Amino acid sequence: MKKKTVSSSVVRFEHVSKKYGSVRALDDVSFEINAGEIVGFLGPNGAGKTTTMRILAGFFAPSRGKVWIRGIDLFRHPQKAKRSLGYLPEAVRLYPDMRVAEFLRYVARLKDVPRKSRNIHVQGKMALCGLTDVGHRLIGRLSKGYRQRVGIAQALLGDPDVLILDEPTSGLDPKQIAEIRALIRTLGKERAVILSTHILPEVSMVCSRVVMINQGKIFASGTVKELESCLKDRQEISVRVKGRVYRQGAIDLLKGLPGIEALRMREEPGEELWFIFEIAREEDPRAQITQLFVQQNIPLVEIQRVKLTLEDIFLHLLQEGRFARRPS
Amino acid sequence: MKKIFVIAQKEFSSCFHSWLGVLVGTLFFILTGVFFMILVLSYAKISMNPQQFGLSSLAGVNQTQFVFGSFFTNCSLLVLFFVPLLTMRSFAEEQRQETLELLFTYPLSDFEIVAGKHLGLVWFFELLLLPLLGYLAVFHWLGGEFDWGPVLSGFLGFWLLGLAYLAVGVFISSLTRSPVVSALGTLSVLLIFWIFDWVETISDGPWARVFAALSPLKHFRDFTMGILDVQNVVYFAFFFLYFLFLALASIETRNWKH
Numbered sequence: 001m002k003k004k005t006v007s008s009s010v011v012r013f014e015h016v017s018k019k020y021g022s023v024r025a026l027d028d029v030s031f032e033i034n035a036g037e038i039v040g041f042l043g044p045n046g047a048g049k050t051t052t053m054r055i056l057a058g059f060f061a062p063s064r065g066k067v068w069i070r071g072i073d074l075f076r077h078p079q080k081a082k083r084s085l086g087y088l089p090e091a092v093r094l095y096p097d098m099r100v101a102e103f104l105r106y107v108a109r110l111k112d113v114p115r116k117s118r119n120i121h122v123q124g125k126m127a128l129c130g131l132t133d134v135g136h137r138l139i140g141r142l143s144k145g146y147r148q149r150v151g152i153a154q155a156l157l158g159d160p161d162v163l164i165l166d167e168p169t170s171g172l173d174p175k176q177i178a179e180i181r182a183l184i185r186t187l188g189k190e191r192a193v194i195l196s197t198h199i200l201p202e203v204s205m206v207c208s209r210v211v212m213i214n215q216g217k218i219f220a221s222g223t224v225k226e227l228e229s230c231l232k233d234r235q236e237i238s239v240r241v242k243g244r245v246y247r248q249g250a251i252d253l254l255k256g257l258p259g260i261e262a263l264r265m266r267e268e269p270g271e272e273l274w275f276i277f278e279i280a281r282e283e284d285p286r287a288q289i290t291q292l293f294v295q296q297n298i299p300l301v302e303i304q305r306v307k308l309t310l311e312d313i314f315l316h317l318l319q320e321g322r323f324a325r326r327p328s
Numbered sequence: 329m330k331k332i333f334v335i336a337q338k339e340f341s342s343c344f345h346s347w348l349g350v351l352v353g354t355l356f357f358i359l360t361g362v363f364f365m366i367l368v369l370s371y372a373k374i375s376m377n378p379q380q381f382g383l384s385s386l387a388g389v390n391q392t393q394f395v396f397g398s399f400f401t402n403c404s405l406l407v408l409f410f411v412p413l414l415t416m417r418s419f420a421e422e423q424r425q426e427t428l429e430l431l432f433t434y435p436l437s438d439f440e441i442v443a444g445k446h447l448g449l450v451w452f453f454e455l456l457l458l459p460l461l462g463y464l465a466v467f468h469w470l471g472g473e474f475d476w477g478p479v480l481s482g483f484l485g486f487w488l489l490g491l492a493y494l495a496v497g498v499f500i501s502s503l504t505r506s507p508v509v510s511a512l513g514t515l516s517v518l519l520i521f522w523i524f525d526w527v528e529t530i531s532d533g534p535w536a537r538v539f540a541a542l543s544p545l546k547h548f549r550d551f552t553m554g555i556l557d558v559q560n561v562v563y564f565a566f567f568f569l570y571f572l573f574l575a576l577a578s579i580e581t582r583n584w585k586h
Contacts, residue, residue: 057433061583082435093426097345098338109334110434154430 010035010162010192016065018051025051027216038188040207041196048216049196050090053166057087069162086160090167092151096140100131100150103139111158129153145176163187165195181206239275239289240302250275253292257285331436332444339448352413357459363402364463367395392474400482400552407490412514415497416507418445423505442576446498453490478554485551488564492544493518495571502578
């Protein structure tokens with residue numbers, strides 16, 4: 001069965017399932033990834049992220065389904081397909097008794113980097129990942145951040161078209177995280193990058209597309225913007241007022257505004273009151289509210305428009321298992 | 329296929345990254361040296377006064393057979409204990425450190441991985457054989473005379489035995505993530521094969537013949553006596569390929585278990 005109808009997609013998962021004994025780790029998962037895309041796999045622990053990454057990297061075969069890498073069946077022609085893959089496992093483990101440059105040269109040979117350009121190639125990747133100064137050091141003696149960089153460098157060897165990064169920033173300090181994210185963005189310009197994470201802000205910072213996965217199933221996929229707009233056509237506005245005596249006045253004022261829903265109030269220490277309500281996304285009543293409150297001499301101390309983060313979307317989708325309007 | 333050598337090189341050099349390889353090499357060198365010296369000295373003693381040892385004359389004692397035949401038999405016991413130490417790291421250590429995961433995602437076949445790992449160990453084993461050639465030189469220098477035939481066939485047999493034992497070790501190593509379990513498991517299997525050799529001495533039924541036919545030592549003994557039999561070579565080739573195949577099957581199981 002030749003499938004030459006493949007679109008421009010570099011990676012294609014076709015109805016992939018994976019069982020560990022009786023446990024269904026992946027259940028009929030299909031998706032496509034194009035060059036120049038950075039796709040984030042998002043899911044709670046045990047959702048099937050690492051299983052997806054491992055299948056994609058050719059570590060083990062799925063129980064059912066097919067994986068195509070640039071139109072090549074990964075499990076029928078594994079060696080050919082794996083040439084286009086670079087893989088960084090979760091908590092990457094490398095030979096502790098090898099030196100950084102020695103290890104990278106070894107991997108370069110395994111990945112068919114031609115002998116002539118091998119040294120330059122390895123040095124280039126070391127420079128890209130900031131490893132030039134530690135080339136002679138034993139991997140086992142490196143700090144975790146540096147080991148992670150060695151892991152990324154080995155994934156980049158052979159200039160693969162597809163990069164698979166399983167939790168690339170876990171266990172790193174904030175500075176290293178920022179550096180690695182910047183590196184991933186650079187790499188994603190001409191390649192297909194798939195990264196898994198459970199850190200939600202990372203996805204909106206780095207990825208052009210998000211695939212949300214839970215209990216082995218994809219339950220949402222799209223750009224961050226698409227997901228946001230699907231979830232909610234409403235926004236939340238909070239108004240903070242100083243002085244309990246103004247409670248009724250504020251409520252009356254807000255109730256008078258058009259389109260307001262789900263108004264609620266929260267008392268805070270120091271005589272402060274929070275009024276929170278929802279309103280259609282297109283509306284921005286903040287200026288109007290300020291004006292009204294000033295006219296009525298109600299001391300308005302703060303006004304906030306809360307945009308829903310990916311985190312809210314994710315939690316909602318997890319609870320409901322589908323796109324839905326936020327319940328009010 | 330080129331990549332078998334890449335992996336073998338890495339395996340071979342990692343034998344020297346830890347003290348284990350160096351220790352095994354040194355110990356093997358010292359012990360074989362001691363065996364050789366004792367055998368040469370005892371031959372010298374017998375040749376001085378054969379009557380004292382119940383021999384009418386020295387004519388019946390073959391110098392080559394006395395020294396080298398016994399020497400290779402002793403060495404075969406040594407490798408029984410050294411092979412588990414050499415092979416315990418090959419897969420078990422990688423599974424413990426979880427470094428295999430990356431190896432499986434490179435453009436390599438499982439066969440290249442298994443064969444490469446095995447070849448690296450074979451190179452190391454061959455390195456251990458080198459000092460034995462030195463003993464030959466020493467023996468010659470002492471004025472000893474030997475037939476090249478039995479000595480060379482002894483070397484060949486010892487090399488085949490080592491390859492076969494290493495294949496057992498690599499297979500057992502692929503079954504576990506603990507190097508200690510791998511070493512003990514390999515030792516047990518090799519000891520069981522060793523015992524096969526004894527069955528014929530206590531019984532001569534059809535089963536005894538089966539065990540004897542399966543015993544590596546029985547096939548090895550022919551080589552030490554200077555008998556080159558194709559049957560024995562074929563036996564070792566099958567033994568070797570069988571365990572190589574088992575190791576290959578064992579690492580392929582990752583596709584359906586976990």
